[in-house]
Amino acid sequence: MGDRLAGKTALVTGAAQGIGAAIISLFKSEGATVWGVDRTPGATDYTLDLANIEDIPGFVASLPSTPDILVNCAGIVLTRPFFEVEAAGFERTFRINVTASFLLMQEISKFLVKSGRQGSIINMASNSGLMPKLEQLDYGASKAAVISMSRSAALSLGPHGIRVNAIAPGVIDTPMTQGIAKMRSELRGVPPEETLRPVVEGLPLRRMGTADEVAQLALFLASDDSSFVTGQTYLVDGGQWMH
Numbered sequence: 001m002g003d004r005l006a007g008k009t010a011l012v013t014g015a016a017q018g019i020g021a022a023i024i025s026l027f028k029s030e031g032a033t034v035w036g037v038d039r040t041p042g043a044t045d046y047t048l049d050l051a052n053i054e055d056i057p058g059f060v061a062s063l064p065s066t067p068d069i070l071v072n073c074a075g076i077v078l079t080r081p082f083f084e085v086e087a088a089g090f091e092r093t094f095r096i097n098v099t100a101s102f103l104l105m106q107e108i109s110k111f112l113v114k115s116g117r118q119g120s121i122i123n124m125a126s127n128s129g130l131m132p133k134l135e136q137l138d139y140g141a142s143k144a145a146v147i148s149m150s151r152s153a154a155l156s157l158g159p160h161g162i163r164v165n166a167i168a169p170g171v172i173d174t175p176m177t178q179g180i181a182k183m184r185s186e187l188r189g190v191p192p193e194e195t196l197r198p199v200v201e202g203l204p205l206r207r208m209g210t211a212d213e214v215a216q217l218a219l220f221l222a223s224d225d226s227s228f229v230t231g232q233t234y235l236v237d238g239g240q241w242m243h
């Protein structure tokens with residue numbers, strides 16, 4: 001428990017599980033009021049399918065107040081070979097991972113600028129946006145777009161005191177990673193743990209990361225501890241990117 005986010009409000013997407021859920025519990029433990037958004041009802045404050053991008057402006061306008069912190073954490077990954085990447089999946093990946101995040105940034109910043117308030121926006125990218133991973137063409141491209149978009153937004157919003165940074169995790173132990181292992185296991189006809197083992201053994205730290213280890217970086221970027229940091233992409237990947 002601490003007070004690094006005391007008095008702040010945060011909106012976190014992808015709230016129902018994995019990294020988003022870890023960010024929410026850490027932010028709350030540091031004194032923030034946090035609103036979670038997910039398409040999965042139950043473990044979240046607001047149920048919204050971010051693929052329905054036309055609903056985003058109305059959703060932001062309906063919030064009790066404008067959050068000081070936005071964490072765009074919701075994301076999807078489709079794992080399939082190059083020749084099976086189809087336009088519909090490609091577009092859906094970009095719609096959720098990129099367009100929805102952009103619209104949330106734009107809508108929330110509009111309100112912050114209008115009221116002269118500062119803010120911190122954190123976009124969940126991936127080290128897949130910096131290095132190619134087999135069978136994840138559209139996912140990697142969408143995360144490269146998230147990194148680029150974060151830098152562009154940082155340029156435009158910096159004069160208004162709104163900081164924008166990206167986090168690029170590597171292999172983190174969440175339902176998404178287990179889902180990727182399952183998809184690869186079906187493609188290769190080996191058990192899911194056998195698809196993860198060689199990846200983890202190749203990491204300098206020799207283990208997967210935890211959702212809380214990513215949340216700790218999000219806390220730094222959300223809090224005033226990073227008050228002079230904007231337009232950056234932080235890797236939290238156990239050293240995988242060095243390979």
Ligand SMILES: NC(=O)c1ccc[n+]([C@@H]2O[C@H](COP(=O)([O-])OP(=O)(O)OC[C@H]3O[C@@H](n4cnc5c(N)ncnc54)[C@H](O)[C@@H]3O)[C@@H](O)[C@H]2O)c1
Binds near residue numbers: 040126173
């Ligand atoms: N797990 C990893 O190894 C890893 C690595 C790099 C980057 N990331 C990124 O971190 C973020 C979170 O990953 P995670 O591992 O916690 O994933 P996860 O799949 O475990 O959780 C993602 C959450 O986002 C929600 N979501 C997905 N699509 C949505 C939509 N259309 N509308 C609303 N909510 C939606 C899901 O319901 C789920 O609760 C993602 O952006 C992911 O790309 C994860």
